[in-house]
Amino acid sequence: MNNNLNTESIRQLLNHSSAQLGQPTLARLCDARTQALARYDARSTTPVFAWAGSTSTSSGHTTGSHRSQYYWAAAVLFVALLFSGATYWQHVIEHDNSDVDIAILTDDLPIDVYVE
Amino acid sequence: MLRLLTPFIVAALLCLPAMAGAEAWTELTPMQQEALAPLSKDWDTLFKKQQQHFLKMADHYPTLTPVKKERFHKGLVAWSKLTPEQRRRAREKYQAFSKVPSEQREQVKQMVREQEASKAASSVPPVMPAH
Numbered sequence: 001m002n003n004n005l006n007t008e009s010i011r012q013l014l015n016h017s018s019a020q021l022g023q024p025t026l027a028r029l030c031d032a033r034t035q036a037l038a039r040y041d042a043r044s045t046t047p048v049f050a051w052a053g054s055t056s057t058s059s060g061h062t063t064g065s066h067r068s069q070y071y072w073a074a075a076v077l078f079v080a081l082l083f084s085g086a087t088y089w090q091h092v093i094e095h096d097n098s099d100v101d102i103a104i105l106t107d108d109l110p111i112d113v114y115v116e
Numbered sequence: 117m118l119r120l121l122t123p124f125i126v127a128a129l130l131c132l133p134a135m136a137g138a139e140a141w142t143e144l145t146p147m148q149q150e151a152l153a154p155l156s157k158d159w160d161t162l163f164k165k166q167q168q169h170f171l172k173m174a175d176h177y178p179t180l181t182p183v184k185k186e187r188f189h190k191g192l193v194a195w196s197k198l199t200p201e202q203r204r205r206a207r208e209k210y211q212a213f214s215k216v217p218s219e220q221r222e223q224v225k226q227m228v229r230e231q232e233a234s235k236a237a238s239s240v241p242p243v244m245p246a247h
Contacts, residue, residue, distance in 0.1 A: 097207060099176075101195070101203070102173055102176045102180075102188070104191075104195075105191040105195060106184035106187045106188050107187070110191070111194055112194075113228055115194075115198060
């Protein structure tokens, strides 16, 4: 194997100014930087939904359909939490009323008196 | 895909207690069946939440006197057919009435009994004289 790249030559290569790079190389580097920044922005704007799955396509951009899926999933979860909480709360209320209900039903006045 | 389905699975699990099936009449204990006997026909049509509420009430049944047990049975069907709002108002009225001094309460009760008696008398069809 040809070992022409000694320490000195590597130092010289690293010290090359960007001005010395060719135009196509500079353009490719610029594209890569732009893509990396775009991917970073997309990730940082959707941190809440990151747990639900990847938000990036192969090009690195979040699509509208993906985002709407996460909104739907979050909405379903929210509604389920509300429903579950309401059911539990109603159960607690009904449980607390059983004593009063027994008292009404066993009172010497008919229940019609208390019902409009 | 699995990660996307996770919220839906969690949602379904959260809703499970509310969606759980109602208890069949035949699964009740003999004591519960005795306490809730007037509801036996309609029991399977009640929501689980209503059933649980009546089962809580049935727990008190063995401690009632025979007179109160009879009253309980008498009012149970009518009570089960009320809307939640009607029940809430009835509870409020009962609790407010319980705070009235006992003398006044007795007067009101006497008045209600008289009204009930006159209503019952007026609903009895007059006896036709025999020819």
